[in-house]
Amino acid sequence: MTDDAIIEQIREGETEQFARLVDRYARRVFGLIGSMVDDSAVVEDLAQETFVQAYTSLPLFRGDSPFVSWLLTIACRQALQWRRRRRLPTVSLDDEQWPLLDQVEVEVFFSQPDAERLRYLHEALDQLPSVDRAIVTLFYYDDLSTQEISRILETSDGAVRNRLYRIRQRLYLTIKQREHDENQS
Numbered sequence: 001m002t003d004d005a006i007i008e009q010i011r012e013g014e015t016e017q018f019a020r021l022v023d024r025y026a027r028r029v030f031g032l033i034g035s036m037v038d039d040s041a042v043v044e045d046l047a048q049e050t051f052v053q054a055y056t057s058l059p060l061f062r063g064d065s066p067f068v069s070w071l072l073t074i075a076c077r078q079a080l081q082w083r084r085r086r087r088l089p090t091v092s093l094d095d096e097q098w099p100l101l102d103q104v105e106v107e108v109f110f111s112q113p114d115a116e117r118l119r120y121l122h123e124a125l126d127q128l129p130s131v132d133r134a135i136v137t138l139f140y141y142d143d144l145s146t147q148e149i150s151r152i153l154e155t156s157d158g159a160v161r162n163r164l165y166r167i168r169q170r171l172y173l174t175i176k177q178r179e180h181d182e183n184q185s
Helices: 003-011 015-036 040-060 067-085 103-111 115-127 130-141 146-153 157-184
Strands: none
Touching: 003 015, 003 040, 003 067, 015 040, 015 067, 015 130, 040 067, 067 130, 067 146, 115 130, 115 157, 130 146, 130 157, 146 157
């Protein structure tokens, strides 16, 4: 059953159908919030708040974008608001400068990972700022377009594309340095 059909049933009074949407998208909501917040108890609370807000705001959902995009926007805002309340640092999508690398070399590097490189990649992802981890999660794990991500983060499509480019370069440099350090040992 499609999201739109489930939403229609909920709007017609079959409120228990919302559980189907929770089951369908819980993993993605937890993954996105978890990429921005390191405390698992807080992740659980924010995910629950996300679904409560989505349920109570469902009458306002117009269907201009897919339900999942709308839901992930709520999740992202929940995590960002939590970070702001705790005055945790956030990074502007436009304020970093990174060296220009050969994009073909970077793409080839990531297209053929071995087990050790995957381990380094996961370690490097953990070191990224929370907004960068959220972008990686939305783009690579949730398969959202840069346009959908830009709506969720309330920034331009170009800023998201630029940020993805910088993230790949940062990961590349971090992993190459780690491999170099391991080879020197």
